[in-house]
Amino acid sequence: MFLINCPYCGERDQQEFKAGGEAHIERPKQPTELSDDEWAEYLFMRKNIKGVQFERWNHAHGCRKWFNMVRDTSNDEIKAIYKMGEKPPAQ
Amino acid sequence: MIKNLRVKSSEYIDETNRISFKFNGKTYHGFKGDTLASALLANNVHLVGRSFKYHRPRGIMTSGSEEPNAIVQVNPGTNRTEPNVRATEVEIYEGLEASSQNCWPSVEFDIGGINNFLSPFFPAGFYYKTFMWPASFWEKYEFFIRHSAGLGKSPTSSDPDIYDHRNIHYDVLVVGAGISGILAAKNAAKNNFKTLLVDEKNELGGSTIFENNEFNKIDNKTPSEWLKKEIEEIKNIKNLEIKTRTSVAAYHQYNYLLARENLTDHLEAKDKTNKIRQRLLKIRAKKVILATGALERPLIFNNNDRPGIMLSSAVKKYSEFYGVACGSKNVFFTNNDSAYESALSLYNKGINVEAIIDIREQSESKIVKKVKAAGIKIYWSHSIVDTAGYKRLNSVSIMKLSNDGTSVTGSKISISCDCLGVAGGWTPAVHLYTQSGSKLKFDEEKQIFLPNQNTSEQISVGSCGGDFKIDEIIKNLNHKLKDTLNIKETDLDNINVEIDQENSKRNIWLLPSDKPLGKTKPFVDYQNDATAKDIKLALREGFRSIEHVKRYTTTGMGTDQGKLGNMHALGIIADTAGVKMGELGTTTFRPPYTPLTFGTIVGRNVGKFFDIFRRTPMNDWHVENKAEFENVGQWKRAWYYPINGETMHQAVQRESKAARESAGILDASTLGKIDIQGSDASEFLNRVYTNAWSKLAIGKCRYGLMLNEDGMVYDDGVTTRLGENHYIMTTTTGGAANVLGKLEDYLQTEWPELDVYLTSVTDHYATASLCGPNSKKILKKIIPNLDLSDESFPHMSYKEAKIGNIQCRIMRISFTGEHSYEINVQASYGIDLWEKCMEAGKEFNITPYGTETMHLLRAEKGFIIVGQDTDGTMTPIDLQMDWIVSKKKYDFIGKRSLYRSDTMREDRKQLVGLLTEDPNVILEEGAQIVSELNQSPVEMLGHVTSSYFSPNLNKSIALAVVRGGKDMMGKQLFVPMENKNINVTVANPVFYDEKNERLNA
């Protein structure tokens, strides 16, 4: 169980949160303009890194806010947490 | 006559408090303070169990939680019985009963013991090799295995005890209350850290508390005396909480630890009732100090498992702490000085020590000299090559060990003895350390794994950190404490330690015998009967990874996780394969450190608290009216209302007819309801539903289909426009939480510019759905002043009204195809609303119906149920619902995916109706559909998703998904069943009132 520092509520137990997959994948503004391949790239392709990964998390049993997390998947160390819309910290 | 081996009173044993208990049906006596193991040993009982595979007689080996052999069933035959309990951890109390496990008919005469003599036929991997073929024999093998195996019995009635969970937070958690743990906790607490000190035993002090070795002094006192003073002191420190009988089971990342606090296991039955038996502590600590100590290693030699063969440190503890002599003729077998401390301890109490067999060539430490001076015979450079005594050790045979330690020479000497203390050195208890994800390093000099790379704020102190001498322990503890707690001084700065301890050791993982390995039984894992030769066989057969060897030989796979023998297994593998221990790595130590009861794991979540369930405000009425219930997600929904002993089929047929012929009423309160407000609410709905919403007038309702971004149907429901910027959305019962989550996700992450606010109001409203040709008349009776004309209140529209003083929202919408109204009131008025409808409907024979009838009625109309007729692979086009997909809208969730080449395939599975040739045959939901009968293999075209007998059409109807089904209208297909093939015809999925005339009837 991690301790996650919700940017709105503070440190809470992991069981209050829901993981939401890879971060910084923006929904295309004009999906109809995209080829099948381009759309598939957005829709299906996700990284699964052993190491530092950028993820979305939701404080589902708390404030229900989404935020971003930088996590090392090899040891679950949380390196940074920042709000939606904010730039990822420099690595 | 049982010989009493209680030799000397001990301050930890209350001899004024005599306790009687039963073991294997026989009554014995012990004293308050005894464990089951110490009390049995005091009664000269060593034989306590049988091993798992060979059923060899086994005795008590240790004095702690690492015990592999003395595994007992506590209170057998009662609802408090517990299997696989270590006799070394059971505190005796008046009336305690325990019995041996894994033996039949008794531990003295065990039929399975024959396996011991058959052991050449039980090599490593025996189960894998023998029982895998032929597969059809598996049932017979399973019978055999289950009857000859079986570690203990589970209780057959429910557990009478209460269990608890508690979340606790500390600055510092100290695990283990030996000398290091006590000193660490004391200094942390004194420096204002909120500290918790836990220990699995009922007494503080670890092994130092009975350390009376005259050569070691702390501040001029024996370690034991000195530590007792410290213990008195820490009991009164503010900031320090101490929990005994508390065993840390798991150490997870982020310093999250689970511990089991044992509260009543040591009490008599009458004192156990109405108390919490065990509590699972969920501990968050900013810093963790592991002071878990070290486990003594046995030595691996031929027949090293007989009752009477024990760890040297255990022999010492039984003598010093419990005042029990484990034997009357004691021998020690060692590779280091520890056995000499044990021997001296026995000698000082007047217990006979016959000899010490030491594989080292020499040692000149003070303690060795003292033992020599006491006249105890020492055999240097000797090893035990065999032992004798079936149910109790009676002698050991020793021979001279070669210089390289791989063979024995000379003549064999036999030494008569009834207890052998074995000392193979010490293994730091790093189990919790590695559970935390931290990494070990092998120390080639000390031949131990030591903490190396910490993943959280933690330190390992004392012997679990590799310090075995008191001076080293205190020096390194002091330094580590200052570092981790960031403090300048501790009260360890001025402790004066004098010691004379030597760490000389000769490490040989597998000791030779005069017989070849194949003819010997050097046990490495006692509980699972894995021997050194099994491990070597596994290597010969090509296993290389330590994890594979472990599973193949079952080494370390018992309830003790091989705490004693794992290091030897690694050593033997390394030696045999010619690699270094450090390169081999270790097996994974998994939680729990010692077994947990199911009660502790589930805590209060038992019985009606096992799972959360939700009931509607009308629930009591359904119960009173004998409804059967079904689970829908967490909801308990009325399924059908049988009367006069009706079957489900009969009830549903009656309810369905009544709803179409006169009036029916359904509790629809479980539908998800989301209140949507904001100036961009209409635009938001445009983006999340497939159809257009901007032009929906205030007071109107519209059905919407929601897709996933992959184009597949996700949810559906009716949304009503309550005001310019105000909508109420309904979702499926099971999908409510996920839909809200999905909508919030898009709002927060993709469209933060939209001014929209979402509120879940599912529980705030109770909903009664009134349907049938007489529904209008019933509603008129309830709300006489409401204009229900089609002009004023047409289908798909909404009105606010009042039933008496109760404010309500009424939607004229229909899931059955009948003229119907959904009436929503504040949840607390739900039951009033329901009763008013029933009262007003009496003259129309209003019939309450449940979810089954609802499903049947909507199937007659060909309305889908998301999750039943769809499974996450159906697009609206697949469902033949093209009409709801807006062609004009630029974008909505999932739109682009509807134009992917794969989603546009003509041969996708599509929703169709199915009619059976014989109208009385009802298809099974899930049944497979084919187009050919005389072909094998045959392509499965699809499956039946919904199937009912329609009382209103007087024939069976079904919905199905069929590959290319859209173009198969009228085609004959087959549903092959076990005994017959059913002929079906593809039909329009709308079976009833295709023109929707009844909506306005």
Ligand SMILES: [Zn+2]
């Ligand atoms: Zn939060």
